[in-house]
Amino acid sequence: MVTDLTKTYRTPFRRRKVEALRGVSFRVARGEIFGFLGPNGAGKTTTIRTLMSLIKPTGGTAQILGHVLPSRAARMRVGFLPEQPYFYDYLTVPELLDLAGRLFGIDRATRKKRADFLIDRVGLGRARNQNLKKFSKGMMQRAGLAQALMNDPDLVVLDEPMSGLDPIGRKEVRDLITELRDQGKTVFFSSHILTDVESVADRVAIVARGQIQTEGTPSELVATTTISVDITMRVAGLADDKVAALVARGPGKSRRVADELHVVLPADADVDAWLAAAHADGAKVVSVSPRHESLEDLFLRHIGSADSSAAAMEGRV
Amino acid sequence: MSNSASKSSAGISPSAALGGGPLGSIGRVWAIALNTFREAARIRVLYGVVILVLMSNVLALVLGEMSIYEEQRVSRDVGLAGISIFGSLTAIFLGVFLLYGEVQRRTVHAIVSKPIQRWEFVVGKYVGMALVLTVLVGLFGAAMAAMVTYQGGGVTSALLKAVVLSWCEVLTVAASAIFFSSFSSPFLSGIFALAMFVIGRLTPDIAAATETAKSSWIRLVTKVTLEIVPDLHLYSVSGRNVDGDPVSVHGDFVSWGYVATSAGHGFLWIVGLMALAALLFSRRDFA
Ligand SMILES: Nc1ncnc2c1ncn2[C@@H]1O[C@H](COP(=O)(O)OP(=O)(O)O)[C@@H](O)[C@H]1O
Ligand SMILES: [Mg+2]
Numbered sequence: 001m002v003t004d005l006t007k008t009y010r011t012p013f014r015r016r017k018v019e020a021l022r023g024v025s026f027r028v029a030r031g032e033i034f035g036f037l038g039p040n041g042a043g044k045t046t047t048i049r050t051l052m053s054l055i056k057p058t059g060g061t062a063q064i065l066g067h068v069l070p071s072r073a074a075r076m077r078v079g080f081l082p083e084q085p086y087f088y089d090y091l092t093v094p095e096l097l098d099l100a101g102r103l104f105g106i107d108r109a110t111r112k113k114r115a116d117f118l119i120d121r122v123g124l125g126r127a128r129n130q131n132l133k134k135f136s137k138g139m140m141q142r143a144g145l146a147q148a149l150m151n152d153p154d155l156v157v158l159d160e161p162m163s164g165l166d167p168i169g170r171k172e173v174r175d176l177i178t179e180l181r182d183q184g185k186t187v188f189f190s191s192h193i194l195t196d197v198e199s200v201a202d203r204v205a206i207v208a209r210g211q212i213q214t215e216g217t218p219s220e221l222v223a224t225t226t227i228s229v230d231i232t233m234r235v236a237g238l239a240d241d242k243v244a245a246l247v248a249r250g251p252g253k254s255r256r257v258a259d260e261l262h263v264v265l266p267a268d269a270d271v272d273a274w275l276a277a278a279h280a281d282g283a284k285v286v287s288v289s290p291r292h293e294s295l296e297d298l299f300l301r302h303i304g305s306a307d308s309s310a311a312a313m314e315g316r317v
Numbered sequence: 318m319s320n321s322a323s324k325s326s327a328g329i330s331p332s333a334a335l336g337g338g339p340l341g342s343i344g345r346v347w348a349i350a351l352n353t354f355r356e357a358a359r360i361r362v363l364y365g366v367v368i369l370v371l372m373s374n375v376l377a378l379v380l381g382e383m384s385i386y387e388e389q390r391v392s393r394d395v396g397l398a399g400i401s402i403f404g405s406l407t408a409i410f411l412g413v414f415l416l417y418g419e420v421q422r423r424t425v426h427a428i429v430s431k432p433i434q435r436w437e438f439v440v441g442k443y444v445g446m447a448l449v450l451t452v453l454v455g456l457f458g459a460a461m462a463a464m465v466t467y468q469g470g471g472v473t474s475a476l477l478k479a480v481v482l483s484w485c486e487v488l489t490v491a492a493s494a495i496f497f498s499s500f501s502s503p504f505l506s507g508i509f510a511l512a513m514f515v516i517g518r519l520t521p522d523i524a525a526a527t528e529t530a531k532s533s534w535i536r537l538v539t540k541v542t543l544e545i546v547p548d549l550h551l552y553s554v555s556g557r558n559v560d561g562d563p564v565s566v567h568g569d570f571v572s573w574g575y576v577a578t579s580a581g582h583g584f585l586w587i588v589g590l591m592a593l594a595a596l597l598f599s600r601r602d603f604a
Binding site for chain 2: 052054078080084085099100102103147148296
């Protein structure tokens with residue numbers, strides 16, 4: 001749970017203040033995958049670093065697993081993957097995981113067992129004996145995931161876990177996130193890529209310019225507005241003038257592709273009446289689908305509107 | 318593969334790790350220290366320093382041959398100076414870069430977000446560095462001993478005491494370097510630590526030189542400066558007067574009591590500097 005977090009960076013030489021967070025509040029429920037979505041520079045990493053006690057907030061408070069931050073008890077139960085992670089490059093993965101395990105106070109035998117399991121799980125089995133120095137970005141990311149899971153955490157915090165990965169790597173991370181949730185863990189991850197968030201997150205917060213713009217389940221976020229109703233019908237065997245009449249009747253736009261006629265009616269049109277008339281004319285309706293604002297539209301709208309402070313205030317949760 | 322290991326309780330005994338008990342702290346400090354030792358052992362410059370010191374020892378042998386009566390004297394002087402100067406310079410180098418590097422390369426992020434306290438991290442870094450420096454001092458000392466033995470001399474207790482004192486000096490310098498790097502850049506920290514090293518060593522000379530200064534202001538500034546700088550001169554006593562008596566590693570040297578007192582003095586400085594470093598480091602943002 002995060003309440004009204006603010007962070008102002010001071011750049012000592014330019015004497016310029018950067019308001020990276022301007023009152024960020026949200027709540028993550030136990031056992032859910034929470035996607036923290038926002039464009040670059042939105043304040044995601046700043047929020048996460050504050051939560052990990054790497055930086056002190058200028059204002060506001062946060063609680064993790066019931067502990068008011070900063071809290072070692074909370075860190076005990078949290079796993080953290082930093083943004084663009086970098087680790088001691090003179091270590092091998094087993095050595096890195098051993099170090100992580102020691103810091104969690106895990107005994108030697110369990111450290112070893114857990115490290116072996118995680119190395120296989122993140123697919124670094126073949127790079128076991130290699131120094132991290134030789135790791136690609138994607139391998140570093142995997143090593144980072146493994147070290148974040150050494151303590152079998154209740155909450156996993158991942159800052160841009162999919163960045164720098166190829167499509168297969170992204171999918172593997174998505175699968176891992178889902179698997180962690182299915183094990184009962186809470187996953188909080190950030191991303192600037194919509195589809196990565198959309199495909200796994202149970203709940204999403206859209207952040208831009210240091211503020212939460214909106215928050216909800218993906219379907220909640222997109223189901224609120226119907227933009228239009230799309231209708232597809234077969235018009236084979238209909239005379240051209242009949243089709244033309246059909247088209248003329250509707251208030252919407254239409255397009256004919258071979259024997260199919262696609263009609264887009266505005267959201268407020270009387271769809272039933274229109275369908276009945278079309279049916280009477282001999283057209284066969286293939287599909288009727290309401291089109292909602294996509295998460296992308298929503299995302300773009302919120303990123304764009306964050307300038308106006310009124311919209312920003314409204315979006316604050 | 319999603320079933321097995323995740324269900325194990327991860328082997329964490331909450332009391333050991335969390336209780337803040339001394340055992341937990343020691344474990345974490347030690348983990349950081351070992352890792353720091355590992356890191357330092359990969360720094361090539363250190364090997365360069367070792368080679369440099371060994372070469373200067375060989376040079377001392379050659380020079381010693383030329384001065385007929387004094388050959389062991391030259392070896393001892395060069396050997397001890399090597400430990401003190403190269404040891405201290407290495408201490409500054411490590412102290413200035415090791416802590417800074419963690420912040421700069423952001424390796425610190427994955428560490429301090431784990432249940433380690435910031436002071437444990439700083440102390441762990443110091444202990445790791447101290448281990449490295451101890452190995453170096455041991456190597457340099459062994460090289461000097463070999464040289465003296467080769468020349469037919471013995472390893473006197475005076476020589477041993479001198480090495481122990483140099484070791485204390487090096488560890489104190491390392492603490493001051495870490496202290497400076499807990500809040501400033503490597504360049505500034507390096508300059509500060511170097512200044513501290515020089516002033517600390519020359520304290521009696523500076524005090525003597527400014528004693529007669531006309532301006533009371535200069536006298537005050539000098540006095541304050543000398544007070545806040547570790548008394549490194551305690552560790553390089555050969556050729557000086559201690560408690561009124563002249564002392565030399567080639568003749569009458571200080572007692573073990575003096576060594577113990579000076580070491581205690583150094584220990585207090587180290588503890589103080591580390592406490593300040595830990596405090597400053599704890600307040601830092603890692604952004
Ligand atoms: N150390 C810093 N000093 C000054 N400004 C910073 C610092 N780190 C981040 N910022 C600024 O804070 C804002 C938020 O950055 P960040 O949290 O990294 O965004 P995100 O992770 O969403 O891309 C940006 O405008 C960024 O330029
Ligand atoms: Mg970021």
